[in-house]
Amino acid sequence: MHDRTTRRFLTGGLLLAGLATGTAQAATWSDTFLGYRYGTQFTEPNNANDVEKHVLQFTHVSGYSLGQNFLNLDVLQSDAADPTEFGGDTGATEAYLTYRHQLHYGKLFGEPLAFGPVKEVALTGGFDLNTKNTEFAPRKRMLVVGPTLKFDVPRGFVDLSVFYAREWNHCGLDACGAPGNRNRISFDPYYQISLAWGLPFEAGPLPMKFQGFYNYNGEKGDDYFGVATEPEQLMRASLMLDVGQLAWGEENQLWAGVGYEYWRNKFGNHDKPGVDTDAPTFQLEWHF
Numbered sequence: 075m076h077d078r079t080t081r082r083f084l085t086g087g088l089l090l091a092g093l094a095t096g097t098a099q100a101a102t103w104s105d106t107f108l109g110y111r112y113g114t115q116f117t118e119p120n121n122a123n124d125v126e127k128h129v130l131q132f133t134h135v136s137g138y139s140l141g142q143n144f145l146n147l148d149v150l151q152s153d154a155a156d157p158t159e160f161g162g163d164t165g166a167t168e169a170y171l172t173y174r175h176q177l178h179y180g181k182l183f184g185e186p187l188a189f190g191p192v193k194e195v196a197l198t199g200g201f202d203l204n205t206k207n208t209e210f211a212p213r214k215r216m217l218v219v220g221p222t223l224k225f226d227v228p229r230g231f232v233d234l235s236v237f238y239a240r241e242w243n244h245c246g247l248d249a250c251g252a253p254g255n256r257n258r259i260s261f262d263p264y265y266q267i268s269l270a271w272g273l274p275f276e277a278g279p280l281p282m283k284f285q286g287f288y289n290y291n292g293e294k295g296d297d298y299f300g301v302a303t304e305p306e307q308l309m310r311a312s313l314m315l316d317v318g319q320l321a322w323g324e325e326n327q328l329w330a331g332v333g334y335e336y337w338r339n340k341f342g343n344h345d346k347p348g349v350d351t352d353a354p355t356f357q358l359e360w361h362f
Contacts, residue, residue, distance in 0.1 A: 262295030286311030303342030
């Protein structure tokens, strides 16, 4: 990935973020924040070294008359253990954009589709985009669509989705794929099971929340080298303290806490270094 590609990607992501924020005036509710994550035990496929990363995050979620929107942009800066395509002491920079849109059955037809512990059913669609300035030069493009079960919890939310997923990507290595088509790959369609949650609670006098997501991706055919992919698991979870409420009485403004990233068979890779991650993180969120 060249710097120009990075700028275009980030510009597009920020425009989408601006559009999402701009719709908040018509929203029935919304929450927007800037976040920061830091850890020293991240990993990358075919890299036996632990990677230190600083992650800047922009997240917007809002509800409106027919459903809700979710947008997240992560900008990840690695240390020299994960070098750029030019090598040297400069670590790689990655941008990863996620967007999901839910249409709620009850808002479309006047009465929620509820059963058992499920309070509502939604149809969810969206996309993921990424780019990274390593020699591999990934450019992920993924579309997802499928039903979401929204569970009835006392506070917060728990959503379980089953998606049909289709992914396209890029490889900048000479060894990738067949001659003339080495830079592009279209993976087989696969299913994704996605669990997302945000659960506020009190631990004595401490206002806290437990939040995160877990994705299970099925096999998606062969990779760039003709090797069969295996199922992939990714979980990011965090336990956060509402520091702003404790320090100056402002709820849901400044949160601080610790998190954990669990990743197995990263990108469907297996039987090679760096495909499994166990990374504790320090995290901050500033809501506005």
